[in-house]
Ligand SMILES: *[C@@H]1O[C@H](CO)[C@@H](O)[C@H](O)[C@H]1NC(C)=O
Ligand SMILES: *[C@@H]1O[C@H](CO)[C@@H](O)[C@H](O)[C@H]1NC(C)=O
């Protein structure tokens with residue numbers, strides 16, 4: 082441990098010494114930009130468990146790993162989740178609109194699971210509903226001296242002109258780069274996170290360390306996720322198919338630890354669902370669950386797209402893990418199977434944005450589609466298409482696998498901007514017609530907006 086921390090200090094020292102920022106954009110034959118910016122990185126190694134970002138809250142059986150997500154279809158409910166390590170303890174959330182007066186209470190459910198020989202703590206999920214819009218709520222969990230207080234702000238009522246700012250984070254992990262992303266996001270003014278899958282990277286560990294690294298990640302994100310909803314989608318690192326350890330139930334840790342409001346959108350599976358928030362309709366898909374024709378996810382999406390009402394929620398956003406358009410050699414064309422099944426629906430529905438992760442870099446596409454593909458005639462090229470979504474890859478949260486800068490040269494026509502740096506995005510919806518989108522590279526000491534676009538709504 083001593084050696085590790087000394088090594089780390091050395092790395093940090095080096096980081097400070099060689100922090101040289103070189104910013105240059107190279108325009109190639111296409112209209113797209115490939116940023117050649119290379120930012121000095123923190124080492125792509127997980128933060129040691131004894132670091133303060135993973136600190137266990139004081140007090141016997143104190144609630145830890147507190148996080149919230151939207152709890153219903155329209156934003157008048159939250160699901161509050163937490164873990165008690167020693168015994169089940171209280172399962173009650175006390176809440177109210179002013180600190181120290183908790184007029185209401187709600188009871189949750191408790192679950193626990195094993196992973197190899199690791200035994201989880203007691204995982205609480207509590208639905209708090211019937212909330213007022215646009216209000217600040219305080220909530221208290223735990224007992225006596227070990228109790229803890231947090232707060233959150235409910236969104237505005239569903240309205241086509243409601244303004245709201247989402248953050249978008251993917252592939253976060255638990256390195257110093259992950260911490261940098263989280264800290265930068267927390268200064269961005271984002272009110273809720275759309276998470277594009279691959280949470281903890283605990284599956285990079287073995288045996289009991291898998292569960293231990295899920296717990297540390299839960300404590301790591303609490304600084305944001307206890308105070309604003311994170312809207313979850315699952316990635317490949319959530320699958321955790323580990324037959325060597327006799328763990329073969331996909332998504333076991335994820336599904337025990339992270340709740341989603343799937344029943345509110347008539348989904349039969351927590352891995353795919355939809356919510357409406359302010360002026361946005363958000364559809365979460367599961368890249369690693371069946372989605373071909375006639376499967377539950379396919380049938381559900383077909384019905385959910387019919388429920389979208391752009392008069393009420395002008396902004397239609399899809400979140401998934403595997404990008405459908407990406408010009409990086411890493412994971413190239415892994416999204417083809419879903420593209421073949423869903424792209425024509427996305428175009429027909431005039432989806433505004435599709436956010437994905439998986440590729441550890443940033444990329445934004447132009448509006449293009451490839452729905453005329455015909456295996457018989459040979460039609461096979463993506464073409465500009467005003468009805469198509471913009472595809473955004475934000476797999477640059479900062480996990481221990483590091484960045485991938487292996488972009489194809491020349492840059493394909495569909496690619497508008499790409500850079501291999503860590504960062505996060507914000508989508509500031511102003512009203513029914515305008516949204517200000519930014520991708521923010523993690524540059525310490527100054528907010529660095531790197532790719533910034535004003536988007537016009539696809540319906541209005
Ligand atoms: C869950 O907790 C109960 C009560 O402590 C315990 O008896 C049970 O073995 C645990 N189950 C799992 C799957 O760890
Ligand atoms: C593909 O092209 C063939 C030959 O022109 C045509 O008969 C068929 O309908 C096309 N299929 C689709 C799905 O467009």
Ligand SMILES: *[C@@H]1O[C@H](CO)[C@@H](O)[C@H](O)[C@H]1NC(C)=O
Nearest residue numbers: 242510511512513514515516
């Ligand atoms: C929406 O916001 C944009 C940018 O602030 C503004 O220019 C536009 O007039 C607004 N549109 C409506 C319908 O309010």
Ligand SMILES: [Fe+2]
Nearest residue numbers: 279316317439
């Ligand atoms: Fe991934």
